[in-house]
Amino acid sequence: MVGRPAVPEVIWARPERAGRGPKPAFSRADIADAAVRIADAEGIDAVSMRKVAAELGCGTMSLYNYVPRKEDLYELMVDRVSAAYELPEHPSGDWRADLVALAHQTRALMHRHTWVPRLMSPVYGFSPNALRFLEYALSCLDGLDARFGEKMELIAMVNGMVTTYVSNEIATAERSRSLPWSEEQEQAARTGYLISQIMTGKYPRMAAAFAEDSGPIDLDGVFDRALDRVLDSFERSAS
Amino acid sequence: MVGRPAVPEVIWARPERAGRGPKPAFSRADIADAAVRIADAEGIDAVSMRKVAAELGCGTMSLYNYVPRKEDLYELMVDRVSAAYELPEHPSGDWRADLVALAHQTRALMHRHTWVPRLMSPVYGFSPNALRFLEYALSCLDGLDARFGEKMELIAMVNGMVTTYVSNEIATAERSRSLPWSEEQEQAARTGYLISQIMTGKYPRMAAAFAEDSGPIDLDGVFDRALDRVLDSFERSAS
DNA sequence: ACCTCACTACGTACGGTGTACGTAACTAGG
DNA sequence: CCTAGTTACGTACACCGTACGTAGTGAGGT
Structure with missing residues (x-):
């Protein structure tokens, strides 16, 4: 002692x-x-x-x-x-809508502070605001007939999915932004090498993928669709 | 020049x-x-x-x-x-089964080398084996009537989900393993603090979650279920 | 055969990092 | 008021990535 x-x-x-x-x-x-x-x-x-x-x-x-x-x-x-999370006193009662709103807040937060995904990666912290977040997320799921373990699973899945997506968004955004010379050349070298590899003909599907005119990508749409899918599947397995 | x-x-x-x-x-x-x-x-x-x-x-x-x-x-x-990925010459024709098998290989690889998730995080590399992996994953989806962009989305989603899950698995595994003294005390301090916070009564749902006797957790089951959900939702939206 | 020059090998050194430790100043509780 | 715990912070150490210079080596062109 x-x-x-x-x-x-x-x-x-x-x-x-x-x-x-x-x-x-x-x-x-x-x-x-x-x-x-x-x-x-x-x-x-x-x-x-x-x-x-x-x-x-x-x-x-x-x-x-x-x-x-x-x-x-x-x-x-x-x-x-x-601390920027705005969490209502009481959830709306529609757990899907509440979780979607929460995910949108997380995404916005990560776009404002692009280093957050990197720091979130390892383990859940138990900082005051992390506890506040978790408690609120659990409260959104009060109406659900599921064990807490499953609810935590869902929350973790949504958070993980958001982190994954935003990490990709940030990476692709930084690619297209004006970069400090060296990084720009770095990118040029990377894509140059990639093209040279595709030219070898060993990767026909990747070649097709890069040739495909994908049009303007709707990042928000992609995100919402993916999020909906995750929630869909949970809803179905829970019912 | x-x-x-x-x-x-x-x-x-x-x-x-x-x-x-x-x-x-x-x-x-x-x-x-x-x-x-x-x-x-x-x-x-x-x-x-x-x-x-x-x-x-x-x-x-x-x-x-x-x-x-x-x-x-x-x-x-x-x-x-x-290089340890064992990729068959031709996919089986059942794209779901093939992608599940691929995800299991990724998970096993990450458990063998727990540092891989940390290094994978930022951007897709285009190393020889990464290209080999991507080309094979795309070939698994040959039968699907979707644009390459969507297929890449799916692959990215599966990979991201695997990375997220295995990161959590590793973190929780390291928690329960025998740790070098200092880290063990570190963990004790963390959970001790967590309990003290829960005791305040400000987080009733988290308290319930921790009180819940969840029984032995079937990590494999959790993983497979989550993976199934992701694939389910994609299949439905693609059909 | 030889010459030449790209390439390999590597010691030294610089600017950066996290942080252990010791010392001096300060202020609130007994 | 005194004293003990806190704050403030300079110095120092071990380690990091890596720029740079030098010396040696061996294959290609002639």
Whole structure:
């Protein structure tokens, strides 16, 4: 009982303000905002403890008073932008519509902050806003006669599907955007190589796929269709 | 015409063996194997140019003769393990069964090499084995009356869904495995905090979800069911 | 046969990273 | 008021990706 496990603390478990010493100069929100600002502007790889500290105007190591490890900084960031979820007090009663609305919010959030999919990947966090989200999503499914495990499965499936789709959307969007020279050449090299491979005739179907005039792609439509399919199939298996 | 764009080359475009100088000491397969060995044993974050070079028994900078950038090393790794795909000469004619079999291969591959989901995330590579995979997957769908764009959508959806699920499986598996002390305490702290939050009564449904005796979870069943749903919905919308 | 030059090999060095540790200043509870 | 816990932060270490320069090697063209 001498020392609580000091090393592997969960950041949400420690209070923002400790009682004793001088009052902290920054709040968690301040720190998360600074990191989010950097990530939005320069990408998630540009987020380093030094840069965040500089953005805040404090010494690098001062950050470690607030954020024990960099991984925790990521959790702070995701939780911070997740505060933007607008969750009604009570679901509408139409669980499908509610889940679709929720998925649209997630998608919009990821488009506003394109680094979110990368950070979401590993494990569910249990940040305040993550708990808020999960509880609300479960409440949307109150009318459903299913075990909680199945409901969690559905929520995970929808979230995973959204993450997958938005990741692809972001990747293709970055492809067509004006890129810093080097990346543009990089892309040219990639497609050039791809064409050369297709030219060999070893991949006739891929050749046809690339030759196909697909017209303007309706990303929103693709997304909604896929989401509908997932919900369809769940509804059918649940009934 | 003086200098081809030297910087942003695609690794698959340059021949393994250049005609002129002394013959290379290693093949791409050697290098990829070394990196895969490290990633399997110590995780993907332990894969560094120095470590791979040491594993091969050569100087760090010698690696750069074979691998222009670290990102290319990752491509080599994914392609190398993707060689394990056993793709029949001709699909069976039952596209659903073929796609299910393919998904099972992907899942098994990712369980053998748990770092693959992390590396797959960003964009489709066009490595030899990726092309082989895509061409075969398209050939499975030859009988379907759909545009190539839609077929690619389906393939992407299945792959994304597999990646999402296996990522979760791996995460939960690592949770229950015997962990290096620190990580075990880390987990204890996480669940401890989660319980304390649930105890507050602010999240009644999550509390119920955790209280629910879900019995032994059949991961294979969950996976197959989810996969079936995705294919179901596509079949219906295609018919 | 030889010359030449692309290619291989690799040591050194630079700028970046996360973060352990030690020290000094500060402030709220006893 | 005193003291103990907090905050602030400079220094330092180990590690990373990789630019650059140099030396050696061996196949191609002549």
